Amino acid sequence: MTIASPEKRVWWNEPIERVELIWIAIAFLWGLFMFFFMVAWHFFGGQNLSNETYRVTPGEYEQKVYDFAGQYQVGEEAGVPVVQPPVGGDAYMLARLWEWWPILQLREGESYRIHLSSADWQHGFSLLPTNINIQVHPGYEHVITVTPTEAGEYGIVCNEYCGIGHHQMLGRIIVLASEGGAQP
Amino acid sequence: MTAADIPISGARRDVVSRICGYTGFRVEAAAQQLIKANAVVAVIFLAWGGLMGLLVALTRWPAVHLLPADWFYLLLTGHGANVLLFWIIFFEVAVLYFASAVILSSRLAAPRIAWLAFVLMVLGAITANVAVLQGNSSVMFTSYPPMEAAPHFYLGLILFAVGALLALGVFFATLVIAREERTYQGSIPLVTFGALTAAIIAVFTLASGAIILVPTFLWSLGLIPYIDPLMYKVVWWGMGHSSQQVNVAAHVSVWYLIAALTVGAKPLSEKVSRTAFFLYILFLQLASAHHLLAEPGLSSAWKIVNASYLMYLAVLASMIHGLTVPGAIEAAQRRNGFTKGVFEWLRKAPWGNPAFSGMFLSLVLFGFIGGISGVVLGTEQLNVLMHNTLYAPGHFHGTVVAGTTLAFMAITYYVLPLIFQRDIIWPKLAKYQPYIFGIGAAGISLFMMGAGTLGVPRRHWDITFADANLGFEIAPGAFLMMALNGLSAILAAIGGLLYIAITVGTVLFGKRLDREAVPLTFPLHSAAKVVGQYGSYNTVKLPGTITLVAVFFIAFLLYYFINWKYLSEVWLFR
Ligand code: HEM
Ligand SMILES: [Cu+2]
Ligand SMILES: [Cu+2]
Numbered sequence: 001m002t003i004a005s006p007e008k009r010v011w012w013n014e015p016i017e018r019v020e021l022i023w024i025a026i027a028f029l030w031g032l033f034m035f036f037f038m039v040a041w042h043f044f045g046g047q048n049l050s051n052e053t054y055r056v057t058p059g060e061y062e063q064k065v066y067d068f069a070g071q072y073q074v075g076e077e078a079g080v081p082v083v084q085p086p087v088g089g090d091a092y093m094l095a096r097l098w099e100w101w102p103i104l105q106l107r108e109g110e111s112y113r114i115h116l117s118s119a120d121w122q123h124g125f126s127l128l129p130t131n132i133n134i135q136v137h138p139g140y141e142h143v144i145t146v147t148p149t150e151a152g153e154y155g156i157v158c159n160e161y162c163g164i165g166h167h168q169m170l171g172r173i174i175v176l177a178s179e180g181g182a183q184p
Numbered sequence: 185m186t187a188a189d190i191p192i193s194g195a196r197r198d199v200v201s202r203i204c205g206y207t208g209f210r211v212e213a214a215a216q217q218l219i220k221a222n223a224v225v226a227v228i229f230l231a232w233g234g235l236m237g238l239l240v241a242l243t244r245w246p247a248v249h250l251l252p253a254d255w256f257y258l259l260l261t262g263h264g265a266n267v268l269l270f271w272i273i274f275f276e277v278a279v280l281y282f283a284s285a286v287i288l289s290s291r292l293a294a295p296r297i298a299w300l301a302f303v304l305m306v307l308g309a310i311t312a313n314v315a316v317l318q319g320n321s322s323v324m325f326t327s328y329p330p331m332e333a334a335p336h337f338y339l340g341l342i343l344f345a346v347g348a349l350l351a352l353g354v355f356f357a358t359l360v361i362a363r364e365e366r367t368y369q370g371s372i373p374l375v376t377f378g379a380l381t382a383a384i385i386a387v388f389t390l391a392s393g394a395i396i397l398v399p400t401f402l403w404s405l406g407l408i409p410y411i412d413p414l415m416y417k418v419v420w421w422g423m424g425h426s427s428q429q430v431n432v433a434a435h436v437s438v439w440y441l442i443a444a445l446t447v448g449a450k451p452l453s454e455k456v457s458r459t460a461f462f463l464y465i466l467f468l469q470l471a472s473a474h475h476l477l478a479e480p481g482l483s484s485a486w487k488i489v490n491a492s493y494l495m496y497l498a499v500l501a502s503m504i505h506g507l508t509v510p511g512a513i514e515a516a517q518r519r520n521g522f523t524k525g526v527f528e529w530l531r532k533a534p535w536g537n538p539a540f541s542g543m544f545l546s547l548v549l550f551g552f553i554g555g556i557s558g559v560v561l562g563t564e565q566l567n568v569l570m571h572n573t574l575y576a577p578g579h580f581h582g583t584v585v586a587g588t589t590l591a592f593m594a595i596t597y598y599v600l601p602l603i604f605q606r607d608i609i610w611p612k613l614a615k616y617q618p619y620i621f622g623i624g625a626a627g628i629s630l631f632m633m634g635a636g637t638l639g640v641p642r643r644h645w646d647i648t649f650a651d652a653n654l655g656f657e658i659a660p661g662a663f664l665m666m667a668l669n670g671l672s673a674i675l676a677a678i679g680g681l682l683y684i685a686i687t688v689g690t691v692l693f694g695k696r697l698d699r700e701a702v703p704l705t706f707p708l709h710s711a712a713k714v715v716g717q718y719g720s721y722n723t724v725k726l727p728g729t730i731t732l733v734a735v736f737f738i739a740f741l742l743y744y745f746i747n748w749k750y751l752s753e754v755w756l757f758r
Contacts, residue, residue, distance in 0.1 A: 003287050003444050009370040013453040019726055020507065023265075023733060024456070027503040030737075031496030036745070038488050038564050041748075046756040049568055053481040078653050091440040099653065111756075116480070121331050122413055124572045125557075128639040129659060130754045133571040135478045137413050138330060142480030147756035157649075159572040159641030161324050163331065164253060167645040169582030171654040 035148040049051075049134065049144070059075055061117045067092040069102045077103055082174070093156075093171070095136045097122035097163060100156045100171020108178040111147040124160030127173065133159060151177040199291045204602060205701035206708055207445075210367075211603070214295040215285035219278045219603050220598030221302055223596070224691065226274035229309065230589075231684045233266025238677040239472075241628065246648060246663050247671030249261065253645045257322040260643060262313065264325035269310045273427075275592050276382065276434050277301070277351045283379035283437065283601070285356040288501050293357030301350035304587060308344030311336050324643060325418065325629045329400065329411040333752040338401035345393045352383050352390070374451055374458065375444070378437030381461040386430045392422030392472075414481050421472035431584055432502065435546065435591035436740065439509050442543040442591075445598055446534055448709040449516035452726075457508050463501035477567035487564050499559055499696050506551050506736065511729040512546075518725075537706045542594025542618035549622060551585030553629045566747050569754070575636025582629035585676070590622055593683050600687065601704050613706045614686050621679025627672025635665035637750075 008014050042048050058066075068083065068091070075082040084105040085091035092102045096119035106112055113151045115127055118138040125134045134144070148154075156171035236259040240251040251259065265334040285292040292298060314336070315321040319334035359380065372380070396419040402408045431446055440457070443449035451457040473490035517529030534540045548658060557579040560566050570576065597614065600606055608614050638659045640647055647662060650653050693703065 003372040003373050003375050003441060005368050005373050007370075008454075009459055011371045011454045016455055017452040017511075019511070020452055020456045020504070022505045024500070024504060026737070030498050030740075033486070034559070034563070035496055037748075041565050042484060045565065045605065046758075047568065047754060048758050049565070050758055051479065051483050053714055061243060064339050080654065089436050097249045098566070103654070106189075122328050126572065126639065126641055128656065129753075130640045131569055131573070132639070132754055132757065133478055133568055135480065135571065138479060139412070140414065149755050152320050155654075157639070157641050157644075157656060157658075159644070160328075161257070161643040164257065164322075166643070166650045167647075169251065169647065170649055170654045170656055171635065172654050172656075182626065 005072055041044065044097040050142065052143040054141040054143070054179065056117060056157055058117075058138050062094060062096075062119050064115070065101065067094040073102075074105060075086045077172070080172075084102060087112070089113065090115060093125070094119060094123065095158070095169075096120055098158070098169035100125075100158070100169065103172045105174045106146075106148050107176050108148050108151045110178075111145055114144050114146050116139055116144065117141045118155035121162045122160050123169065125163050126159040127159045128155045129174050130154065135160060140178045148173075148175040189351045191330060192386065197241060197358045202698075205697075206602060206704065210289035212291045213284055213531050214283055214298075215292040216603055218292065218295065218298050218302065219281050219286070219333060221276050223599060223603075225302075225306060226271050226592075227684060227687050229266050229270035229274060230680065231312075233263050233271055234258075234677065234680045236263035236266065238673055239671030241670055241746050243645065245666050248670060249646075249668060250458040253323070254319070256318060256645045257324075257611070258319060258642070260315045261322050261324050262352055265312055265316065265341075266309075267589075268325065269341070270305075272431060272584070272588060272592075273344075273348055274305065274619055276386075276430065277305075277348065277591075279434055279438065279595075281358075281380055282599070283376045283441075284355050285361065285698040286603075287367050287373055287376050288359070288362040289380065290358055290362035290365065293354050293361050293431050294352075296460060297350055298354045301347045301354065304347030304350065305344050308340045308342070312339070314339030315340060319420055326424065327400070327415050328420075329403070329413050329742055333631040335401060335404040337384055338397050340393065340737075342397050342401060345397070348386070349390045352386055354380075354436070355383050371454075374454060375437050375441045376459055378433055378461050382430045382433035384438065385426055385433060387425040389423050389430060392419055392426065394452075394551055396423065399537070414479065417476060417479065418472065418651055421475040425474055428580075428583065429464055429498070431588040431620075433461060433711070435459070435588045436502075436505050436509070438591045438595045439505070439543055439547055440541050442514070443509060443513050443516070444596055445708050446497065446537055446543075447516045447520065449512040450510050452511045452515060456504060460501040460504040460508070463497055467498040467501075474562045477557055477562070478571035484564060489730060495558075499555075502551075502555060506547075506555075507729060507733050510548055510732055511726050514726050514729045530728055536612045536615050537597070538618045538705060539594045539597040541615075542597070542622070545622040546590040548695050549590070549629075550628050552739060553626060553633075554579060554582030554584075554587050556743055557629075557633060559740070560744060560747050566751055569747065570636050574632045574640045574642050574644055575638035578629050578632030578634070578636055580737065581632065583624060586622060586625040586629055589701070590618065590625060594618060595623065596683070596687060598708075600690045600694065601697055601706075602684070602692055604694070605696060605698040606690050607697055607702065608686065608693050608705045609689045610686055614706075617679055617682045617686065618637050619679075621676055621683065624672050624674075624676025624679050628669055628676055631665045631669035631672060635662050635669065638662045638665065640666070654702050675725050715738055 015026050068082050071083045072083045074084045081102040083102045087110040092115045118136045124134045125136050154173045158169035201210050240260050242248050243256045315334045320335040323331050323333045403411050514529050522529040522532045561579050640662045
């Protein structure tokens with residue numbers, strides 16, 4: 001009975017079933033495999049979240065984003081500047097109540113250092129439809145080196161609850177087809 | 185006079201107790217009252233929070249879109265707090281008192297403190313509810329700063345936690361008393377052992393909660409200038425995640441308990457089942473990192489070691505229970521005479537007894553839905569695919585609704601006759617209740633997970649983004665998922681309503697069993713009474729369990745690798 005004391009006074013001396021031992025061995029090895037697979041993905045996988053983070057005040061960060069947008073703006077959509085950072089360069093994205101600012105224009109197959117931080121509360125950077133989801137904090141500037149693999153228009157949805165306007169907080173990243181035109 | 189004869193300081197109170205006519209346990213009146221009080225309040229909070237869950241789900245169904253945005257966020261905050269904290273923890277306190285005082289046939293330590301604990305918990309829960317309903321605390325039950333709730337929101341949670349901590353103290357003291365007064369021989373029974381692991385983890389949990397909520401409360405009063413949002417999350421999830429391990433340890437104990445009561449199961453081997461519980465204590469509380477995998481400012485090494493490696497030893501523990509619980513049932517059923525083929529023991533199991541069916545559904549759904557999705561979600565890189573999407577609520581409705589809540593509903597069908605001493609009214613409806621709730625809960629879990637893989641955000645009022653400056657069209661499949669989720673929510677709500685109606689009806693109008701020992705509508709297994717023969721028993725063949733476990737393992741492997749394939753197809757990032 002699971003509701004009565006075991007026969008042996010010290011439960012550690014109770015016998016073990018063989019089928020249990022086999023399952024424990026399998027489950028243990030599977031756990032080890034999953035652990036080492038995660039480590040290995042850092043070496044051969046193409047998708048690992050960056051560890052590069054700096055402390056920053058919301059004010060400082062906002063200023064960096066404004067400077068960046070002023071320097072590389074190429075257009076405007078719905079009142080939001082469209083900004084095209086240099087290939088391989090730094091791009092800044094500001095999360096604030098309730099918008100992602102500005103719109104970034106990137107090129108397929110090129111890498112960019114995208115900076116993420118918030119001016120106020122926490123927000124959730126959710127890039128759709130590719131479905132990459134990263135938490136955004138005020139006070140922390142997270143730098144992620146990103147390479148878009150497909151041209152198109154992507155939405156950024158906020159998926160960290162950030163008050164009554166949470167569901168209006170959208171942004172955009174435009175990915176242009178790679179230079180040299182034709183796609184295979 | 186030897187030292188042992190000297191009465192312990194203070195007069196020993198008069199202990200009033202009865203012998204249970206069904207189980208042979210000695211049940212003390214004070215323990216019985218406290219179990220009743222905590223269980224009743226738990227069910228009230230389930231009803232209240234469950235109603236909120238239904239309204240939230242109907243709002244997230246785009247074609248229905250029931251509530252305005254402010255009410256949606258308000259009720260979602262209330263839903264999380266009322267079901268995850270208040271329903272579950274009140275019920276767990278009842279389970280702890282049962283697993284200590286009743287199963288060990290002991291008196292309960294310090295009933296007055298237990299009542300104080302109860303009052304504090306009720307006050308705390310009401311205070312938090314008032315704060316939420318006043319509308320200035322729609323911060324979700326996680327209350328991440330810098331978003332700020334009204335001070336009495338945090339105060340309510342702190343009061344509740346202090347009360348729960350006192351209740352844990354009463355549980356530990358009862359174990360000490362039972363040992364001193366020799367109400368049992370040798371080691372404590374497995375179910376009590378499992379409850380003990382839950383209680384030990386709960387101490388860690390509540391301590392983390394106090395460490396983070398007290399300064400947050402002071403911050404909301406303006407006495408502390410700043411709470412670092414990342415530090416808050418690290419400590420908060422020390423409570424938030426560990427408390428889920430409390431739930432797992434508690435509901436696994438309940439599985440073992442129901443298996444014993446309904447089919448007379450005893451563990452395949454005490455050593456394995458207990459060691460598995462012990463693993464929970466060693467490793468689970470480190471998994472707060474589980475919730476921080478998509479966070480800036482924390483290193484990959486820290487994430488992998490904390491959230492994952494150590495967690496896999498805890499996952500190992502759950503996988504062990506996944507074999508030993510059905511294994512114990514199969515062994516018992518074969519001893520009961522159901523020996524034909526691979527699955528006669530399962531086919532002829534007492535499926536009409538809602539305690540058994542609820543328990544078995546809870547076991548299967550927790551393992552297949554909650555368990556597998558939890559490991560995938562807790563993998564460092566895979567987490568980026570679903571962090572904060574609806575996948576997360578999908579996963580934990582698989583653990584805490586289809587798993588814990590369903591297990592607690594199942595054990596209620598024995599708490600009512602054995603502790604409330606009332607026979608279940610409406611036994612026909614009771615037979616169907618676990619299936620209706622279980623299918624509904626499985627549905628909301630799976631469909632929310634499905635929506636999450638399509639990118640649907642969690643805690644979100646409008647996935648058409650109609651009011652947004654820059655629009656976005658989410659995959660059309662998402663709308664189908666949210667509709668199916670809404671339908672499942674209605675099914676789960678019907679199952680929940682049945683549970684509440686049966687429970688309340690039985691407590692008020694059920695046939696009284698304390699007059700004479702009448703046969704129970706849902707009988708106990710006769711072996712449940714035999715306390716003379718227990719412990720592990722040797723070598724039975726378990727082909728059915730081995731088949732079930734093999735199916736589980738294959739499903740796990742396939743799902744795990746499919747997600748890595750998805751990940752390899754998204755943009756490159758490092
Ligand atoms: C009738 C039964 C239930 C239904 C229909 C239901 C439905 C839902 C839905 C639709 C959400 C919102 C997801 C979102 O928008 O992010 C949600 C959130 C949640 N539910 Fe339930 N639920 C039910 C029962 C429960 C139970 C019994 C528990 C706990 C034991 C629970 C715990 C939670 C938690 C913790 C959240 C997250 C709240 C937050 O994001 O702050 N639910 N539920
Ligand atoms: Cu936001
Ligand atoms: Cu948001």
